[in-house]
Amino acid sequence: MKVLAGDVGGTKTLLLVAECNAGGCRKLRQERFESDAYDGLSPMVQGFLSTAGDAAEGLDHACFGIAGPVEGNAGGQRARVTNLPWELDSTQLAATLGLARVRLINDFQAVGYGIDALPAADLIPLQEGRTVPGGPRVVIGAGTGLGEGLLIWQGGHYEVLPSEGGHTDFAPTDADQVAVFEALRRRYGRVSYERVLSGRGLVNLLEHLPRAPGEQPSAELNEAMHAGDPAAAISEFALGGRDRLAERALECFVRIYGAKAGNLALTCLATGGVFLAGGIAPKILPRLREGPFMTAFRDKGRMAGLLATLPVRVIRNPQVGLLGAALAAMKSAG
Structure with a gap:
């Protein structure tokens, strides 16, 4: 399935559209952004998707690893980036980006999930x-x-x-x-x-x-x-x-x-x-x-x-x- 992913840090943010299955993920589109050049995550992601062309078609699910504490449960999460004045809400992000679901997790939680996929x-x-x-x-x-x-x-x-x-x-x-x-x-x-x-x-x-x-x-x-x-x-x-x-x-x-x-x-x-x-x-x-x-x-x-x-x-x-x-x-x- 096609997914949107992000690694959101105080210095840089990486955004990715990928085709993923049980065997791993194949990159379709990826871009790096300077985090402090934006007022929040939504305008950055919207700009990324607007230039992604066919890669952005059919996206329903996204997950962003956030450099900061994440609160909430499976129904919705909120986060504040430790070294940026960004406050994020998964439900609001999903509505703004037109996605069925957005999940927010801690950035090192994301790292942990990625370890077994590494060669x-x-x-x-x-x-x-x-x-x-x-x-x-x-x-x-x-x-x-x-x-x-x-x-x-x-x-x-x-x-x-x-x-x-x-x-x-x-x-x-x-x-x-x-x-x-x-x-x-x-x-x-x-x-x-x-x-x-x-x-x-x-x-x-x-x-x-x-x-x-x-x-x-x-x-x-x-x-x-x-x-x-x-x-x-x-x-x-x-x-x-x-x-x-x-x-x-x-x-x-x-x-x-x-x-x-x-x-x-x-x-x-x-x-x-x-x-x-x-x-x-x-x-x-x-x-x-x-x-x-x-x-x-x-x-x-x-x-x-x-x-x-x-x-x-x-x-x-x-x-x-x-x-x-x-x-x-x-x-x-x-």
Whole structure:
């Protein structure tokens, strides 16, 4: 059947029309939009469908993965995008778009639905571990924000439980992280993991890590940060060995990422696997493959041996959430 799907984030939104069946989905039309260029989701989708031609014919069902909490039930959902002033209502969207049904789900719920549709080449192992068939899974991903999801085996497939665990309290684990925590607490009052594990979080680390006398970002890094995406500039300079402070910030980011992923895995006993999604992980894969991430992941005292048995994978397909939303739209059609 033909479905409309969307991956709605604070920075970008991906929209897709696809032909889906039990074997997967075939893309008919896809487009990327800058989210903050629109006042809401409806005008964006209407513009997309108006140029989709035959691909838009016969659409009845849609699902949008939303970067933010979703409330409601099977009869209707409401959502607010965390990093945008958008308030969404599934019933209103369906009426505006002329569809029989629109479903809203959390963006990492969509990622969870998409995992089993990925080829093995899209899953990069950081730790092989021992996968328990049907065991709980977790997905975590840093990007514009920090998303999480929990996957439970139910009725012969994985059902995804949405989470806003990225907004739990940041727990620093070394002196540098404590210094960052104190600086951010003075600024915000409360410090969540998203304040340090996100694009803006990487910038926060660069700004607030303790520095040796005279240690400053290079003029080249400052220029690159002002000219484009600051987090991308920090990552690029760190990975290329072009700025020592950027390297320190990225190493701190990786350690916090590993510790947070380990916390989530331990909470759920994720014997089915730990999956890293989001826009940042694939871009810093060389650093994730090095020691600090997995060292921090396993650094759980008496539970270290247990953490060493859990499979850990990086999802390198940036459209896994879009794929998951398309599959969810198909399922919602019955």
